[in-house]
Amino acid sequence: MSATPVHPSGPALRIRWRQTVASARAAVGPHAAAPHLAxxxxxxxxxxxxxxxxxxxxxxxxxxxxxxxxxxxxxxxxHADDADAVRFAAWFHDAVYRPDRSENEERSAHLAERALPELGIDQALTAEVARLVRLTVGHDPAPGDWNGEVLCDADLAVLAGSPEDYAAYAAAVREEYGFVPDDAFREGRAAVLRQLLELPQLFRTPYGRDHWEPVARRNLTTELGLLGTASEGR
Structure with a gap:
């Protein structure tokens, strides 16, 4: 296991993790193995x-x-069918992350499939967590996929931040891709922004549609315009 990182929210996050694990274990009853196998x-x-x-x-x-x-x-x-499944998926959805690799979600899902059974989480919940992690590749849950809608909306909620918060998010994304030349980054980022703006809706939950959709579209449009200005100013 990795050494405990130094982060102000670390202790509180550990408590939240323990609560989710305890809730998921309680939902399936006592451990089925021998009593000495805790x-x-x-x-x-x-x-x-x-x-x-x-x-x-x-x-x-x-x-x-x-x-x-x-x-x-x-x-x-x-809004979720199983909030514990979504919380586990949040923990695992970018647990494996290399900005120069394309299989991050798949590897993160595999990590969940290994770790959760060891913790006493049942097969059905483990499979749902892995499915949700893989869903973050495209953020396109099917109609009626309430768990998927919650996870995808939660992951994309950053798009609906204040202008200052959104600018900090965009700058952090650029830093992660610091190995990509400016022209290539602008082209790729602009394509991502256009793809998002062309979606009929960014958010699937009622709360997300009502509270985040307009702000997110405004932020995306602003960033796309700034990328175009930067390209024209070369």
Whole structure:
């Protein structure tokens, strides 16, 4: 397991992790194995995850992002079929992250599939968590996928930040891709922004549509315009 990272929210996040593990274990009853085979302590798993979220290559996908997504999941929890599954998926959804790799979500899902059964989480919940993690590749949950809608809305809620917060988010994304030349980054980022703006809706939960959609579209449009201005000013 990774060493415990130094982060102001670390202790509070460990408590939230323990609460989610306890809730998920209670939902399936006592451990089915022999009495002497107790569940492992959840804290080392939290420390491992927090260590991953604290890796030096991260600028946006950090513990702060994890905390923000968990907070938004709590805000939207009543919309989910299984809030514990969504909370676990938030913890794992970018647990493996390399900005120059394309299989981050798949590797993160595999990590969940290994770790959760060790913690005493049943097969059905583990499978749902892994499915949700993989869903963050495209953030396109099917109609009626309440868990997927909550996770995807929570992950994209950063798009609806204040102008200052959104600018900090965009700058952090650029830092993560610091190895990409400016022209290539602007082209790729602009394509992502256009793809988002072309979606019929960015957010699927009623709360997300009502509270985040207009602000997010304004922020995306502003960033796209700034990228165009920067390109023209070369």
């Amino acid at each position: 569940h492992p302590d959840p804290d080392p798993y939290a420390d491992d995850l927090l260590g991953r979220w604290s890796e030096p290559q991260r600028r946006y996908h950090t513990v702060d992002h994890l905390l923000a997504v968990l907070d938004r999941v709590d805000e939207l929890a009543e």
